[in-house]
Amino acid sequence: MNGKKGLEETSERLSGQSVKASSITRRILAINVFALAVLVTGLLYIGKYRQELIESEIASLMTQAEMFAAALGEAAVGGENTEQPYLQKIIASQIIRRLTATTRTHAQLIIKGGQILTDSKLLLEPGGLVQIEELPPPNQDNRITRYLLDALDQILQRFQNQIQPSAVENNSLQGKLTSPEVQKAMAGEHGHTILQAENGQLSISVAVPVQRYKHILGALNLKKQTTSIDDAVFEVRLEILKVFGIALFVTVLLSIYLARTIARPLHKLAAAANLVRHGLSRQYSIPDLGLRSDEIGRLSAALKDMTEALWERMDAIEQFAADVAHEIKNPLTSLRSAVETAAKIRDPEKQQKLMSIIFDDIQRLDRLISDIADASRLDSELSRARMEKFDMGNLLSTFSTLNRKTGDSQGIKLSLKIADGSPMFVLGLKDRIIQVLRNLLGNAESFSPPNGTITVKAERNGKSVAITVEDEGPGIPESSLENIFNRFYQERPSEEKFGTHSGLGLSISKQVIETHGGTIWAENRKSNNGKILGARFIFWLPAEN
Template sequence: MSKRRPNWFGQLPLTRRILAVNLLTIVLLAFGVLYLDAFRNQLSEERLTLIHREAEMTASVLAMTPAPARDSVLLSLAKSTGSRIRLYGSDGSLRSDSWKATGPTYTLRDPTTQKWNKDAARALDRGFNALVGAKPLDDFIEPAEDKLQSWSEGTYARQTGQAVTKVRNAPDLTPVFSAAAPVGEETVLLTTNDREFTRTIRSQRTSLAIAMAIAVVLSVLLSLFLARTIVRPLRRIALAAHRVRLGRAREVKVPRLPSRTDEIGQLARSVSDMSQSLRQRMDNIEHFAADVTHELKNPLASLRSALDGLDRVEDPKLKLQLLAVAKDDVVRLDRLIGDISEAARTDAELARAKFEPVDLGPVIEQLVSSWEHRREKGDAHLAFARPRRATAVVLGDANRLVRAIDNIIDNAISFSPPGGLVEIAAARVGDEVRIRIDDEGPGVPEEAREAIFNRFHSIRPEEEHFGRHSGLGLAIARAIVEGHDGEIDVQDRDDAPSGARFTITLPATEAA
């Protein structure tokens, strides 16, 4: 059998997965934009550096060349560099222009005569410049009167005595690089429309666009995969929840998705646990309803029989007996209905109860005093080993805890022999508070120690008065104790020949 591969993607929280998928395209786009901007800036710097050197070299050559030979030298330099070289005199007038001998070495193209794809490329150029916040360039326009004062870089070069560069945009958004350098009292100006620069940038942009398209496709595939990992299990959980709601199937298996530790896995296990708890509660309600019906039928049948007999019986003594039976049945029904009501609302009241620190010492002491003075306990005796104050403190509902302990004491008294002693003790043991209730009765058989906590458990002492117990007391006690995150069990006493020992264990807390 092959081992199941670990679902590492299912271990990541959904927030991280969604964030990663959404950021993927954005990060790649940002990386591409930054790369292209850095590449363009670096290439522009290289072009400016190159024309700067050409201007310095041209100025040096012209400075060493006699005036009659400058035109031929200027023509040779223009052919070798491909730039348009102009020489301006000390008054700023144009003295030499390489284009007069070589003709134009570059052409400024009119964008209105170009195809639509060039317009699209220029639109992308403008969008990219706006995206990176590039500083707008001046438009390159040939002056109507060609003189040095028409070129800002020429004026700066004459003022500073150093070569000055500048870049402008041609009408079709291709760059025009220019550089001016002083030649004694004169100034040389080089200009070139570097269309190769634009082609290189657009080629890089095309490559990045392809990469971005691949990234978008990848992001879409990842998004679909992410949606699949989210939607499919949610659909399974929703379908199972729908079946639970319809209640047509007795057992509805909600997928628990044990391989996933993300939010969906937690949701699946929570819904599964909830459905199991709901199913168990529904089963308990059905069983409880069936038990209530069964328990109510017996006293009602007895009561009907007694009342029917009253109409037919003439013997006064027999009538008195039938009336006594009817009264006992009424008492039994009253007690039974009260206990049923108590059992039915125990869980709901515990769910709404506000737990507070409860010191069980004085609470149990007051309960024992109530049994001694106001309750029917026969000739049984109660003894309580009261703990030190604020040592047996638990977090809970005092009234509910009193009801649980009272039910167990009531059970212990009912099984105690004549003159028997019921011992009660409470103490803190580590992080727990343990309440022990011992009686001197016959004890509880091992096979019945779990059954006695079931509702309507009917094994009672033979001499007990009819209708005194409904069989719900211990079931209510267990529900209350478990509602306080505690446990209750029963064992035989180890310090007496016979008797049962009920132990309630509750989490301890500090006194308020």
């Protein structure tokens, strides 16, 4: 019991370690997490969504610029009655400051020559111009997340087409401004572009013409950072990451559960098979997982059946070895007794009888060893040999022709009856089927009376071919019908010389027929009043089309 407990504990420990480091678990986790990661990576890269937001912001900013330009054209124009109307700086500055205060945009009014007339970030105070600067936003949360998402953007931008900055932002508040969109506005068209500051922050710049009665007086340039767009995109991504976190947690749990339902029973089966292999007794068995209706359940049932078949085969081998030892011991005992006796007597006649006994025992041993060798080779030969398709009717006709003289010394006749109709094709080994026929024919000859008849019949019954061998002998004792196919079992005629047969013929015949997928049995031929008329051996084989 201690040995058994130790082996089981060792098996459980090894099985537990194997489950923890199971390659199946790692593979299932890797595949499921990788697929989820690829999906989330694609969702996180919402470049198209960001582009749509930028385009929407450009349209909104363009509308604001048109409204601002219309207001300037109505209220900030001087010299209307002259040929050269102009924009009044003070009035234009007041209008621009008031309009941009609520829109959080940066506005610049440019006149001909690219000269900046007024800027919403410059205030005219008694002490001079004062520049307005927006304070940076307070420390943002999720800075690491933002950094990782920005890095992801930079990587994926190489594989996708999206809006790219077309110019570097010019932070000049005075002097000249000759950007492309401003030049288009001075020419009477609308223009826009994406700018990038030194810190990498993007901004949108639009420019529209400021005119009075279709007379272009200047250009209004509105700029706005994409911070609100970046924040909106970040919030969407953050929600995706939250969902991804939950999905990842569920995926990992389900993957581990799935892996354990696969790996753990497999390790149990492997550990049990190892115990069966190294165990010295049959106290170890394959776990019964037959309640599982999947491949593992079928594998468990197959391993269990295989183990039981191996034990049965081992039992058969042990029994065969014991029977061989017993059968060989009998002639050896007789030989020893005859040799010891021959050494003690001087009578030539008695010595001649002893020599005859020794010769018969040697022949018996030779026959027995030959049959045992044939029986021991049978399994391996049947497993290696390639079966072929042949006509049983033709085989019986040839066999009958070669054995017509069987029993001529006693006047025994051989009658062959092959039913007409469908061909009797079978798949098998011709030589072994002939061996079965010889064994049955020899057995019938041994029990047939002088001038008797041995009848061999062949017919096809549906999907099988039936062969029958009948004799006119004394029949088989009812108590022996189940035993005559056992190894070394002998039920011989009283007048037959002892040791003529080894008792393996019918056993070999049964093994050959069952290997071919057929069945063999014996019964007595009886008359209507129940009198035994002889023995009948029947075997059938699966028929081939």
